[in-house]
Amino acid sequence: MAKILVTGGAGYIGSHIVNLLRSTEHEVVVYDDLSTGRRESVTFGRLVVGELEDIEKLEGLIQEERFDACFHFAGSIIVPESVENPLKYYNNNTQNTLDLINLCVENNINKFIFSSTAAVYGEPAGGVCTEETSTNPINPYGRTKLMTEWMLQDVAKAHKDFEYIALRYFNVAGASVDGRVGQCSPLSTHLIKLACEAALGKREELLIFGDDYETRDGTCIRDYIHTDDLARAHLDALDYLLGGGKSEVMNCGYGNGFTVKEVIDVVKRVSGVNFRVKVAPRRDGDPPVLMSKTEKISKKLRWKPKYNDLSVIVKTALDWEREL
């Protein structure tokens, strides 16, 4: 049994990991300022409402609880906002994470699992990424995440007991199969959420950002991963570190690619609604193809996804959106 600190555990992805931790012996404390997360999304453990920048409060909690491990989800996640307001991102994603890592090192929290992103690859040639593909983030959001990977790498090298896993998520989508948690933010820009909103009449139409890419139907290809499988990868990463595993960076996707039009077709089929779709200009900074190679995570963590099926991802997202 381990005692786990989960920053950002009231948010979309963190809440899925917390929900899955319910099925384990581990003890959980969520630390979240509820800026984009919700109290109701914390389905297990204790919620402490606080900001990462409140170092005294966080340090007090860490000294009181004596955690064995930290899952770090808290952060700012909207790419266009990071271009307009980079300092918000360097503060919340880089500075606050530096302070958190510092507290972990000082207080013997030696297992650290970090939410990184495929955005660290930028616009990779060919679009299919192994962990060795060169990193070249093209926006402040991606850079803040890569900076954290570097901090973790250096800290793990210097502090021999400290081990981390950075999971580079591809396109996270869907809601928990048990219907308890899902994506809530009204500001989401994610394709599957927006398409579900269109299918349920919450928005008038869906825009396709560019249909003139060099792909099979002209629209961008992405690798969509179900939140419950992503959550399982975090638990596998924790088991790996608790079992003495060494620090690693790993892709987290299925290695399958779907075009924007294919996603829309699945949402239309699963919902039974032929919502309005309009082609719009390309969105800045969208790589034509972004897909993962997943051999490393399968081998090292023995991660076995259960919901590798776009219809299941869409169905859980739709069911959740209907209830929201």
Ligand SMILES: NC(=O)c1ccc[n+]([C@@H]2O[C@H](COP(=O)([O-])OP(=O)(O)OC[C@H]3O[C@@H](n4cnc5c(N)ncnc54)[C@H](O)[C@@H]3O)[C@@H](O)[C@H]2O)c1
């Ligand atoms: N959603 C995706 O597709 C995606 C893809 C790749 C990586 N990620 C990463 O996964 C993590 C979680 O993303 P998400 O989609 O769940 O976002 P989210 O906005 O739903 O969750 C973030 C949580 O962190 C909390 N938070 C933010 N700043 C905080 C602060 N300073 N102090 C305390 N709490 C704070 C928010 O209240 C929220 O509950 C982020 O680090 C994000 O960069 C997300």
Ligand SMILES: O=c1ccn([C@@H]2O[C@H](COP(=O)(O)OP(=O)(O)O[C@H]3O[C@H](CO)[C@H](O)[C@H](O)[C@H]3O)[C@@H](O)[C@H]2O)c(=O)[nH]1
């Ligand atoms: O209304 C929409 C929304 C999206 N898209 C398209 O759908 C694809 C997927 O877009 P998302 O916004 O759902 O996701 P991104 O691929 O842009 O980015 C997501 O995945 C990245 C990693 O791959 C980062 O982690 C990032 O934080 C996360 O938002 C893109 O081609 C986008 O142009 C549309 O056509 N219309």
